[in-house]
Amino acid sequence: MSESTKLDADRIRTLLETESAEIKENTRLFNAERYDAVEAVGAEAHEGYRDRAREIKEDAIERLPELIHQTRSAVEANGGTVYVADDAADANRYVSEVLDDEGADSVVKSKSMTTEEIDLNEALEANDVDVWETDLGEFVIQVAEEAPSHIVGPSLHKSREEITELFEREFDPDESLDSAQKLTAFAREYLGERIDDADVGITGANFVMAESGSIALVTNEGNARKCASIPDTHVAVAGIEKIIPSVAELEPFAELISRSATGQDIPQYLSLLTPPVDTPTIDFDREDEPAFGGGDAERDFHLVLIDNGRRAMRQDDELRETLYCIRCGACANSCANFQSVGGHAFGGETYTGGIATGWEAGIEGLDVAEEFNDLCTGCSRCVNACPVKIDIPWINTVVRDRINRGKDPGFDDLLVDGLVPDEEESGTPLRKRFFGNFETVAKLGSATAPVSNAVAGTGAARTAMESVLGIDARRDLPEFERTTLRDWAQARDTAVEDPMRRVALYPDLYTNYVQTERGKAAVRVLEALGCEVVVPDAGGSGRAPLSQGMIATAEEKAEGVAESLLPYLDAGYDVVVVEPSDLAMFQREYEKLLPAETHERIAEGSYEVMEFVYGLLENGAELDALPGGEGDGVAYHSHCQQRTLGLEEYTKIVLERLGYDVLTSDVECCGMAGSFGYKSEYYDLSVDVGQSLVDQFEPAADERTVVASGTSCMEQLDSLLAPGTRHPVELLDPVRR
Amino acid sequence: METGTIQEFQQSLSSLDTASTVVSADEFEAGIADVIETPAVGAELPFDDLSLSETPVTLDPSPAQLRGATTGVTGSRMGITSLGTVAVESREEGDEFVALYPERHVAVVRERDLEADLSDAFGWLRNEFEAGRQSFILATGPSSTGDMGALVQGVHGPEHVHIVIVRDNE
Ligand code: SF4
Numbered sequence: 001m002s003e004s005t006k007l008d009a010d011r012i013r014t015l016l017e018t019e020s021a022e023i024k025e026n027t028r029l030f031n032a033e034r035y036d037a038v039e040a041v042g043a044e045a046h047e048g049y050r051d052r053a054r055e056i057k058e059d060a061i062e063r064l065p066e067l068i069h070q071t072r073s074a075v076e077a078n079g080g081t082v083y084v085a086d087d088a089a090d091a092n093r094y095v096s097e098v099l100d101d102e103g104a105d106s107v108v109k110s111k112s113m114t115t116e117e118i119d120l121n122e123a124l125e126a127n128d129v130d131v132w133e134t135d136l137g138e139f140v141i142q143v144a145e146e147a148p149s150h151i152v153g154p155s156l157h158k159s160r161e162e163i164t165e166l167f168e169r170e171f172d173p174d175e176s177l178d179s180a181q182k183l184t185a186f187a188r189e190y191l192g193e194r195i196d197d198a199d200v201g202i203t204g205a206n207f208v209m210a211e212s213g214s215i216a217l218v219t220n221e222g223n224a225r226k227c228a229s230i231p232d233t234h235v236a237v238a239g240i241e242k243i244i245p246s247v248a249e250l251e252p253f254a255e256l257i258s259r260s261a262t263g264q265d266i267p268q269y270l271s272l273l274t275p276p277v278d279t280p281t282i283d284f285d286r287e288d289e290p291a292f293g294g295g296d297a298e299r300d301f302h303l304v305l306i307d308n309g310r311r312a313m314r315q316d317d318e319l320r321e322t323l324y325c326i327r328c329g330a331c332a333n334s335c336a337n338f339q340s341v342g343g344h345a346f347g348g349e350t351y352t353g354g355i356a357t358g359w360e361a362g363i364e365g366l367d368v369a370e371e372f373n374d375l376c377t378g379c380s381r382c383v384n385a386c387p388v389k390i391d392i393p394w395i396n397t398v399v400r401d402r403i404n405r406g407k408d409p410g411f412d413d414l415l416v417d418g419l420v421p422d423e424e425e426s427g428t429p430l431r432k433r434f435f436g437n438f439e440t441v442a443k444l445g446s447a448t449a450p451v452s453n454a455v456a457g458t459g460a461a462r463t464a465m466e467s468v469l470g471i472d473a474r475r476d477l478p479e480f481e482r483t484t485l486r487d488w489a490q491a492r493d494t495a496v497e498d499p500m501r502r503v504a505l506y507p508d509l510y511t512n513y514v515q516t517e518r519g520k521a522a523v524r525v526l527e528a529l530g531c532e533v534v535v536p537d538a539g540g541s542g543r544a545p546l547s548q549g550m551i552a553t554a555e556e557k558a559e560g561v562a563e564s565l566l567p568y569l570d571a572g573y574d575v576v577v578v579e580p581s582d583l584a585m586f587q588r589e590y591e592k593l594l595p596a597e598t599h600e601r602i603a604e605g606s607y608e609v610m611e612f613v614y615g616l617l618e619n620g621a622e623l624d625a626l627p628g629g630e631g632d633g634v635a636y637h638s639h640c641q642q643r644t645l646g647l648e649e650y651t652k653i654v655l656e657r658l659g660y661d662v663l664t665s666d667v668e669c670c671g672m673a674g675s676f677g678y679k680s681e682y683y684d685l686s687v688d689v690g691q692s693l694v695d696q697f698e699p700a701a702d703e704r705t706v707v708a709s710g711t712s713c714m715e716q717l718d719s720l721l722a723p724g725t726r727h728p729v730e731l732l733d734p735v736r737r
Numbered sequence: 738m739e740t741g742t743i744q745e746f747q748q749s750l751s752s753l754d755t756a757s758t759v760v761s762a763d764e765f766e767a768g769i770a771d772v773i774e775t776p777a778v779g780a781e782l783p784f785d786d787l788s789l790s791e792t793p794v795t796l797d798p799s800p801a802q803l804r805g806a807t808t809g810v811t812g813s814r815m816g817i818t819s820l821g822t823v824a825v826e827s828r829e830e831g832d833e834f835v836a837l838y839p840e841r842h843v844a845v846v847r848e849r850d851l852e853a854d855l856s857d858a859f860g861w862l863r864n865e866f867e868a869g870r871q872s873f874i875l876a877t878g879p880s881s882t883g884d885m886g887a888l889v890q891g892v893h894g895p896e897h898v899h900i901v902i903v904r905d906n907e
Binding site for chain 1: 797798799800801803820822827828829831832833834837855856859862863866871872873874875876877878879880881882883884885886887888889891892893894895
């Protein structure tokens with residue numbers, strides 16, 4: 001494989017062996033608690049906060065220069081100082097100067113990703129300043145000399161036993177620290193002394209309020225409160241994007257931040273501080289003097305606002321949304337790949353998880369983002385998790401596209417249509433082009449089937465594919481059908497008299513060339529329910545190129561689809577889609593690829609097949625026209641993008657109405673997500689993610705028919721569980737009677 | 738019988754493992770003596786009608802007294818019924834230290850100062866900000882961490898929180 005694929009199979013395997021268990025347990029717990037908390041507050045209320053939060057962020061980033069100015073005036077009026085730092089070096093220099101002026105040689109810090117970003121600790125330590133992280137997770141990381149593996153829980157990947165071993169080795173305590181209680185007590189004691197002795201306290205800021213010059217801090221431990229109030233000097237370091245207009249705008253974020261992060265309704269401590277605060281200074285040298293030592297020291301406050309690439313991100317139409325991020329980590333927790341390997345694989349120099357690509361591309365550059373950007377499969381499970389509605393998969397796609405172009409300045413993904421793998425070329429772009437041009441591969445494969453299937457199945461071909469294209473030989477390849485769904489449909493005569501609806505069944509690549517059975521079943525089901533069905537001559541949706549970061553090709557495909565489907569929509573047809581990832585293209589990504597009006601028409605006129613069946617039944621179609629389930633068991637795995645669109649339920653309801661007993665999977669993702677699971681370096685990860693689905697279904701698989709809505713999910717289940725997975729619509733097929 | 742608001746507040750508190758006591762203004766001093774563990778330090782209450790001066794609580798403590806105290810008593814001008822939250826204000830009386838250092842934090846809140854939910858609490862905060870009082874900590878339950886491999890209470894803040902609710906005069 002190409003050298004630039006830094007995240008190789010070995011590194012992933014190592015992380016799966018060492019950090020995966022803890023990461024899995026903790027992220028899944030956070031994720032489950034988030035779902036519960038959102039349910040408790042009510043989906044509608046939660047959506048309301050999200051809309052409001054998004055609106056506030058859009059406005060604040062738009063008005064950023066003005067808000068920075070207002071913040072400065074307010075903080076200065078309060079008696080503090082504001083410094084806007086251009087980059088890491090500038091910020092570190094300023095903080096060092098503040099420390100020099102105070103004659104400070106010890107600093108206590110509360111957790112701050114922004115200071116991680118600028119490597120503040122290293123800069124201060126180089127000046128002989130003692131720096132202590134007081135957040136326990138961050139302290140563990142500091143002692144272990146590691147980088148955080150999660151935005152919210154920096155030491156999430158470490159077990160209690162590992163921390164015990166680490167602390168006993170580093171601190172040689174009198175008694176063994178063999179419980180979480182003892183470890184916490186030890187750290188409290190140890191850090192407590194350092195906090196009391198520190199000259200300066202450094203915190204981050206979750207939000208900065210321009211009107212009053214206040215900062216908001218979110219913590220559970222109380223260490224931020226101590227760092228901000230015990231040393232006489234408080235330095236708060238925050239990215240410029242943290243500014244919101246006033247305390248009034250803090251409300252939706254106060255509702256959202258902990259609920260999204262850990263599933264708490266509110267953090268233990270939500271501090272709204274307008275420094276210098278009125279809390280008296282404390283003088284531990286005058287232990288027995290009343291009034292906290294009766295010190296007459298002044299409180300001093302510095303707010304350091306960091307640009308470090310953010311103003312450029314603000315000007316960048318595709319990366320701008322990243323600045324709305326409130327660093328809750330929900331995107332990471334909802335990400336199946338992150339759940340397996342964590343931020344030491346799925347993260348850059350500072351930020352980790354889904355949104356890390358946007359951050360790292362903006363503050364560090366594409367080369368840092370590239371190291372892990374491929375781990376985003378575009379499953380979109382993070383989209384609904386994000387409290388500010390950032391389209392994280394799109395940012396990942398854009399960065400992928402830029403990486404492609406950066407590597408190969410002449411990269412024009414449009415030119416490679418009709419590609420046949422060329423042995424002269426090697427490396428990632430070739431593989432990207434192969435997967436990105438899956439439509440061409442499918443057309444060729446189908447036209448030459450069954451020979452193409454036979455050839456592709458030989459050992460020699462698989463070895464070649466593995467070495468040239470990085471397609472893992474352990475994966476079964478799709479087998480192409482000689483007769484496409486469209487050919488089959490055209491050759492058939494059907495006449496539904498007086499149709500209830502007229503349907504254009506979209507022939508996605510898999511349904512048209514590979515899984516034609518599910519397409520045929522869909523046609524027959526819709527006809528049985530009183531619809532006239534046509535299969536239009538429409539090409540691929542652009543999903544394949546899009547997931548390789550080939551946006552121009554995807555756009556061209558989208559235009560082609562629009563051209564073929566719009567006449568049907570104009571004529572009153574509904575568009576029905578079998579493959580959920582293609583429906584997701586129509587509903588979500590086409591917004592970025594097509595003119596607004598065209599996108600709206602396609603999005604409004606298209607339905608997932610089982611959703612459509614549900615609608616027909618609701619509108620008077622006869623359930624009896626379909627074969628009944630007779631109490632049979634079904635194990636149903638919806639598709640990640642289908643779930644993001646809120647369409648999971650329809651299949652379940654229809655199957656239940658037909659008399660099936662339905663068990664639904666509750667894992668975030670099957671781990672295959674299109675081309676991802678075929679790539680050699682990700683094979684182990686894909687299997688690891690898939691294992692949680694297998695664990696849930698295996699005990700039931702003997703008695704239940706396993707059905708999955710998405711092609712890649714079917715392939716994953718077929719290879720990990722028992723072959724024979726079907727699309728739910730196949731259970732409804734009248735020919736089964 | 739407690740009124741609905743107090744009951745609801747107490748329910749929120751109990752789900753946070755936070756103890757609570759309801760007293761009338763007359764019973765206040767005895768009530769405080771009952772719930773503190775000495776040595777205790779305090780920040781004089783921000784209420785005209787209630788004071789800690791007749792309780793076994795040391796006001797204006799020295800650093801040594803602060804560090805040695807088992808209990809810290811502060812008054813809170815706002816509580817949130819639905820969440821079991823109380824506001825700690827950064828005042829010259831040193832509420833922040835008193836609420837943070839000792840392993841036990843006793844917060845006194847009056848029934849009339851309870852806001853129904855976070856949204857009402859923000860209404861209150863906006864008014865306070867306008868009036869120039871702009872530093873508050875909304876504290877909910879004891880300090881806690883999961884960073885050491887299990888949930889532990891009492892990290893940099895108190896391990897136990899006890900809320901004393903002063904009933905409004907009928
Ligand atoms: S992108 Fe959204 S979900 Fe992810 S950390 Fe930022 S705010 Fe949270």
